[in-house]
Amino acid sequence: MTSRLNLGSGEHRFPEFLNVDIHGGDLRAAAERLPFKEGSFEFVHASHVLEHVVDLDRVMREIHRILSPGGILQARVPYGLRSLYVPFHLHAFNLRTFDYFTQQPSGLQGGALFNLLEKRISDWWLPYRWHLERYFPRLFRYVSASEDDGKRHLLVPTGIRQELFVRLEKPKR
Numbered sequence: 001m002t003s004r005l006n007l008g009s010g011e012h013r014f015p016e017f018l019n020v021d022i023h024g025g026d027l028r029a030a031a032e033r034l035p036f037k038e039g040s041f042e043f044v045h046a047s048h049v050l051e052h053v054v055d056l057d058r059v060m061r062e063i064h065r066i067l068s069p070g071g072i073l074q075a076r077v078p079y080g081l082r083s084l085y086v087p088f089h090l091h092a093f094n095l096r097t098f099d100y101f102t103q104q105p106s107g108l109q110g111g112a113l114f115n116l117l118e119k120r121i122s123d124w125w126l127p128y129r130w131h132l133e134r135y136f137p138r139l140f141r142y143v144s145a146s147e148d149d150g151k152r153h154l155l156v157p158t159g160i161r162q163e164l165f166v167r168l169e170k171p172k173r
Contacts, residue, residue: 003042007031007063008049012150017045031059039068047076047149051089060101064113067170073114075168076149079121079161095119098166114168122165123153 006012008031009019019025020034029035031046031053044063053059063073077083077093084092091097102116126132132140133152144152153163 003040003068005036005041005044005066007034007044007046008052012047014045032062034062034066036066038065039071040066042068042071044071044073045075045148046073048078050075050077051083051091051093054090056091060113064170069170069172071170072117073166073168073170074148075166076122077164077166079164082160093164095164097164098168102168112171115171116166117169118165118167120165121157121161121163122147123163124156124158125160125162126154126158129154 004014004017006014006017006019006025009017009021009025010023013019013025018027020027020029022028022030027035031049032055044067046063050056050059067073075098077091077097078086078089079093081092083089098114098116098119101113103112132143140152143156143158144154146152
């Protein structure tokens with residue numbers, strides 16, 4: 001079994017990962033009740049799934065449970081209140097949202113659940129982005145970068161913040 005989990009994989013399945021989604025994947029499971037032993041994974045990738053769960057705290061604790069000490073959670077979520085316009089999004093995220101899991105004494109045994117490794121805006125809204133991609137592909141490649149999720153993300157602040165990226169580490173206790 002692999003030590004890398006793609007949580008909420010949907011249609012974006014990664015090779016060399018165990019792809020888990022409530023609607024299918026390599027394994028069908030809900031993020032609130034993952035069928036894995038404690039410390040089963042070294043890396044969890046959760047791209048655009050955390051905004052859909054009912055109980056974010058429970059899911060973060062479940063991810064903490066299945067990560068081995070020193071394990072990494074890499075998450076991408078929509079940024080800001082605009083994401084709540086999507087009827088299937090239950091949470092909005094900003095630059096302080098993950099502080100609850102990294103700085104607050106809400107974690108297990110009174111400590112934070114995770115250590116913050118990285119937090120950044122990983123994509124920006126650009127009006128008529130598809131025009132730039134289609135008619136000016138060289139310029140688009142210059143202002144964007146391909147990231148590990150297989151998509152190109154804008155690197156420059158061109159408008160409204162669109163996506164938040166975080167890398168969190170389970171403490172090595």
